[in-house]
Amino acid sequence: MKKNLFNWAAFIFLLIIVAACSNDITVKGPEYSDDVWETREYKIERHPTLIRNGFGMDLLHEGSSELDVLYMTETSVNEFPYDLMFCNDYAYSKNSAGEWNGSGNPVIFMAPDVKATIVGYGISDFESFVSTDIAKYITSLEADPELDLESAKHYHDSSCATDAEGKYSHEEGFYIQSLIRAEFTKLIIGNKFRPNVGGVVVCSANDPNQINLQPVFLIETKEKAYSLFMVTLFQGVGDDSQKSSVMWKLLVI
Numbered sequence: 001m002k003k004n005l006f007n008w009a010a011f012i013f014l015l016i017i018v019a020a021c022s023n024d025i026t027v028k029g030p031e032y033s034d035d036v037w038e039t040r041e042y043k044i045e046r047h048p049t050l051i052r053n054g055f056g057m058d059l060l061h062e063g064s065s066e067l068d069v070l071y072m073t074e075t076s077v078n079e080f081p082y083d084l085m086f087c088n089d090y091a092y093s094k095n096s097a098g099e100w101n102g103s104g105n106p107v108i109f110m111a112p113d114v115k116a117t118i119v120g121y122g123i124s125d126f127e128s129f130v131s132t133d134i135a136k137y138i139t140s141l142e143a144d145p146e147l148d149l150e151s152a153k154h155y156h157d158s159s160c161a162t163d164a165e166g167k168y169s170h171e172e173g174f175y176i177q178s179l180i181r182a183e184f185t186k187l188i189i190g191n192k193f194r195p196n197v198g199g200v201v202v203c204s205a206n207d208p209n210q211i212n213l214q215p216v217f218l219i220e221t222k223e224k225a226y227s228l229f230m231v232t233l234f235q236g237v238g239d240d241s242q243k244s245s246v247m248w249k250l251l252v253i
Helices: 002-022 123-128 131-140 177-184 208-212
Strands: 040-045 055-057 069-071 084-087 107-110 115-121 215-220 226-233 243-252
Touching: 040 055, 040 069, 115 123, 115 131, 123 208, 123 226, 131 243, 208 226
Parallel strands: none
Antiparallel strands: 040 243, 055 069, 055 084, 084 107, 115 215, 215 226, 226 243
């Protein structure tokens, strides 16, 4: 009798499990606040002695209480879920006195699971682009290739000049500007936003007309959402002369 009761109890329990599993269960993804659709605009400090580790941009962040941008430290650069990173670390090289100098090569890197392509030029193309235009560019979206940054460093050899004491006149291991610039041209965004350094745009670095010439990028974020992105000004004026202006607008989540 006890065995029969046990079997019935087990059978009823199994029916309950089956009934529960037969119900349609909807797994909800993150819920985003309405402000994710607002156009975001930021000014980024480019001076490498002030900001070395980059400016991270999370194009789709979960709600208004979450950070969508962050000046990164050596720790947060590995923790902040950025889609794009405006990096100053390669912006300047050191001279023989160990001081940062030169015009340098700041660059925008994409996270490994992010893709992008150029979809136009200038603020008018940014503002006129709509979500239905995305389909035209799906097959053009690409991830950043791996860069050989080690090959862009200088190392002393027999052709390098020394002074009377046998010391080299410049530091070993710094990035050679022309070589690192060539590596950055392989990137989807890279340094194409800089008007006078190997980019698509040709005008003065402090020309406010840049906003009508700068490339517009379609970004596929790490969440597979789609956003427009552009650097509207590489160089500002006055107190903003060491800052670049960026903007983005989400189109589809």
